[in-house]
Amino acid sequence: VTAPGVAIRPAEPGDHARVMAVLDDWWGGRRAMRDMLPRLFFVHFRSTSFVAERDGELVGFLAGFLSQTEPEEAYVHFVGVGPGERGTGLGRELYERFFAAARADGRRRVSCVTSPANEGSIAFHTALGFEPGPPQSDYDGPGEDRVVFSRAL
Ligand SMILES: CC(C)(COP(=O)(O)OP(=O)(O)OC[C@H]1O[C@@H](n2cnc3c(N)ncnc32)[C@H](O)[C@@H]1OP(=O)(O)O)[C@@H](O)C(=O)NCCC(=O)NCCS
DSSP: OOOTTEEEEEOOTTHHHHHHHHHHHHTTTSSOOGGGSOTTHHHHOGGGOEEEEETTEEEEEEEEEEOSSOTTEEEEEEEEEOGGGTTSSHHHHHHHHHHHHHHHTTOOEEEEEEOTTOHHHHHHHHHTTOEEOOOBTTTTSTTOOBEEEEEEO
C-alpha cells in the first residue's frame, strides 16, 4: 500500500535531472553523491528503477537493476527518500516495488552496498531483512570502504 498521496511509477529519462537537483541535499551534503548516479539508470534500467511523487513533486526514488552476470541476483544502486517524507514507510515501499520486479524475473536474491559511515542506511537495510557482510576496506577504491548487504527474495 502506497503512503497516502504518494504515487510510485517506473523511472523515465526526464527524472534524472530532478533527482540530481535534490541528491546531495537528501544525502546530507556529506559527500558529492551526484557523480555516482549517472543518467543511464533512468535510460537503461527503467523497469527496475522507480520514482515516488506527491502532487507531482519528487519525494523518493530507487535505482536498481537485474544482474547481467548472476541470473538469480538483482542489485540496488541507490535509494533515497526526501527528508520530509522519511519514517513513513516510503523507502520500504520503493524496495517492495523493486522486489516484485526482481521476483517477476525469477531473481532469488537482492544485494546492495553502502558506506560503513551511513548508519541510517545500515539501520534501514537491516529493518528490511538485509544481512550485512563485514566492512571491506578500499572496496570501491582507495579509502572507499563498503558494507555489502544481501537478502533472499
Ligand atoms: C535510508 C532511507 C532511504 C530510508 O527511507 P524511509 O522512507 O525513511 O524508510 P522507511 O520509513 O520505509 O523505514 C523502513 C524501516 O527502516 C527503518 N529505518 C529507516 N531509516 C532509519 C534510520 N535512519 N535509523 C533507524 N531505522 C531506520 C524504519 O524504522 C523502518 O523500520 P520498521 O519498518 O521496522 O519500523 C532514507 O532515510 C534516505 O533517503 N536517507 C538518505 C539517503 C541514503 O542514505 N540512502 C541509502 C543509501 S543508497
